[in-house]
Amino acid sequence: MASRSKFKDPGLILTVVLVLYAIFVFAWWPTDIYLAGISLVGWLMFIGLFFWFLLAIIYCLWIEKIEQGRE
Numbered sequence: 001m002a003s004r005s006k007f008k009d010p011g012l013i014l015t016v017v018l019v020l021y022a023i024f025v026f027a028w029w030p031t032d033i034y035l036a037g038i039s040l041v042g043w044l045m046f047i048g049l050f051f052w053f054l055l056a057i058i059y060c061l062w063i064e065k066i067e068q069g070r071e
Contacts, residue, residue, distance in 0.1 A: 010062040014055050021048060 006012060025044045033040040 010059055010066070014059050017055065018052065021051060 025041060025048065028044060029041050031040065035043055
C-alpha cells in the first residue's frame with residue numbers, strides 16, 4: 001500500500017484554508033468599519049461559523065471519498 005503525500009491530506013489543506021481566513025479577519029481587526037451597527041470583524045467571525053461548518057462537511061465527504069478509493 002503506497003503512502004499518500006502529507007501535502008495532499010484533507011486535514012492539512014483545510015487547516016491552511018482556516019488559517020488564511022483567520023489572517024483575513026485579523027487584517028480587518030484594527031479598522032473601524034461598521035455594518036448595521038456591528039463591527040465588520042464581528043460579521044466576519046459570524047460568517048466564519050458557517051464557513052467552518054461547510055469545511056467540516058467538505059472534510060467528511062473528502063475523507064469518505066478517499067476511504068472508498070482505498071477499498
